[in-house]
Amino acid sequence: MPQQHRAHATRQAILSAAAEEFDRAGYAATPLSAILRRSGVTKGAFYFHFPSKESLATALVRAQEAVWPELYQRWVEQGVDPLRMLVGLVDDLARAIATDTVVRAGLRLSCESGLIDNDLPSPYPLWERVLFELFDQAGAGGLLRDGVNPAVAARVVNAALVGARIISCSLNRCTDVTQRTRELWPLVLRGIATDVWFEGWVGESRASSPLYAQ
Amino acid sequence: MPQQHRAHATRQAILSAAAEEFDRAGYAATPLSAILRRSGVTKGAFYFHFPSKESLATALVRAQEAVWPELYQRWVEQGVDPLRMLVGLVDDLARAIATDTVVRAGLRLSCESGLIDNDLPSPYPLWERVLFELFDQAGAGGLLRDGVNPAVAARVVNAALVGARIISCSLNRCTDVTQRTRELWPLVLRGIATDVWFEGWVGESRASSPLYAQ
Known part of the structure; x- marks a missing residue:
């Protein structure tokens, strides 16, 4: 060699x-x-x-960070609305976490960034900004329920996703992270999206996957 | 001395x-x-x-564990319905996390139980069980939206609370954990509770605290 x-x-x-x-x-x-x-x-x-x-x-933190923009870009090109993009993007991320040790370790390390190096930023504000942009676009497109603040929605969804990953990775070595993130949406999106968007999405999701059905 | x-x-x-x-x-x-x-x-x-x-x-893990049963018992004695008890109990817990270093450290350590001692159980299944019992009682009392599975609701709310605590404690030394847990409820409970329960609760909450208002 x-x-x-x-x-x-x-x-x-x-x-x-x-x-x-x-x-x-x-x-x-x-x-x-x-x-x-x-x-x-x-x-x-x-x-x-x-x-x-x-x-x-x-x-490892950097290798893991490099994965996300490509996944994000792929969903931008799908041309779906911001809420469907959110669900699809998170599903791709969860699959990457469940199957790729570098992603899994890099993500865990990035949440421990303060222990590693004071120049490594915490990932939480970054993820919150991505979520905020999606909810903000959803709001501009009339997809958010009256009175829902995109910044609050971003913080709440960020918390739920961070918690689902940590619990899954702590109890089951991240093997059920896809299921744990998927089951958030029917409960959480009803409080965020308009009834029209939500009913349309539930109809599609029920047809495509039993996991989305309540 | x-x-x-x-x-x-x-x-x-x-x-x-x-x-x-x-x-x-x-x-x-x-x-x-x-x-x-x-x-x-x-x-x-x-x-x-x-x-x-x-x-x-x-x-420290044990000292922190000793705090919860007393808070729980106090809410049982209030005689409110299981969903209002959940919101009140979490508010008390968040305040304890924000103000008491022993609770805060014990909670963090209990989430790292696998690193400390293999006999220390992970807290996540325990919290999920407490949440399940509350949602199960809520279901029996007709307070859950049609088709909501109490076990799924327990996992989703557990994830959201764990994530809110971790993000708050990581970014802001837990000082905003009360705000971050409070703002979950208007979004998440709409997907879990019946419209009648939810509208009644929003009405009360809006009257008592601007934080609950969307």
Whole structure:
């Protein structure tokens, strides 16, 4: 194997071992030695790729962040209304969390950003802004129930999604995160969307998936 | 100061310093040395009271657990319906989280129970059971919207409350946890309760607090 391929393979082995370990126990409780042991990489080779455990965690946070814009763009291109886009986007995110260890670990680490590096921003305000934009567009399109404040809707949905992920990942290693996020919508969107939007969506959803049916 | 009073004061100083430190950084990232430094207690005196950092964290989890049954009992005695009890109980819990460092730290630690001691159960299933019982009673009393499954409602509300606490405590040291939990109800309860219950409750809440108004 040429040297640069080997270097790439080593870097990937470190990232993948780190994702497994951080996903299981979080940043502070994972010693670098556990990552080295799992990856089979020597300390010397490790420091060739990453200056510290901190920089490794930051790389996983960044790798996870890189996933979202592509998923978001794909939903923008679908041309559905902002509330349907929200449901579809969250479903894609939940699937990525359930199946991809790098996404799962990067997300957990990003919520522990204050422990890792003071320059890593908390993800919560960012997610809230994305949600706010979708609800704001929904409001402009007449899809929100009278009197619903898009900023409040964004905070409430952010809280419900963060909680669903944390409970699923804590109790069931994120395996049921798709179910736990899907079952939020019939309860939460009734309080956010107009009756017309909600009844139309429930009709479609019931036809396409038994999970959406109440 | 008689010796047993002094011992009690030392134990309280340790618990209070530990609550401050664990609340800030969680279990794994808090070294015992930081707790000793803050409490001004020597290592020898510490080990007279607690065999390990683990046992200290467990004591805070237990101290926090002891708060809830009393709050719950107080709401049972109010004799209000299960949904109003839920809103009132969560409001009391949020206030305890915002104002009491032992409650705040114990709650954070209880969510990290897997890191502390494998015998410490996760709190999520317990909270879900309490919520299920309230929604199940609400269903029996005809307060739930047609087709709402009390088990799903319990999981959704549990997720929303866990997320609201985590976001508030992560961004604002839990200072806005009362506001973040209160603003869930107008959106979430519309999807759970009957229109009659919901309209009655909104009317009351609007009269008593501007926060409930949408």
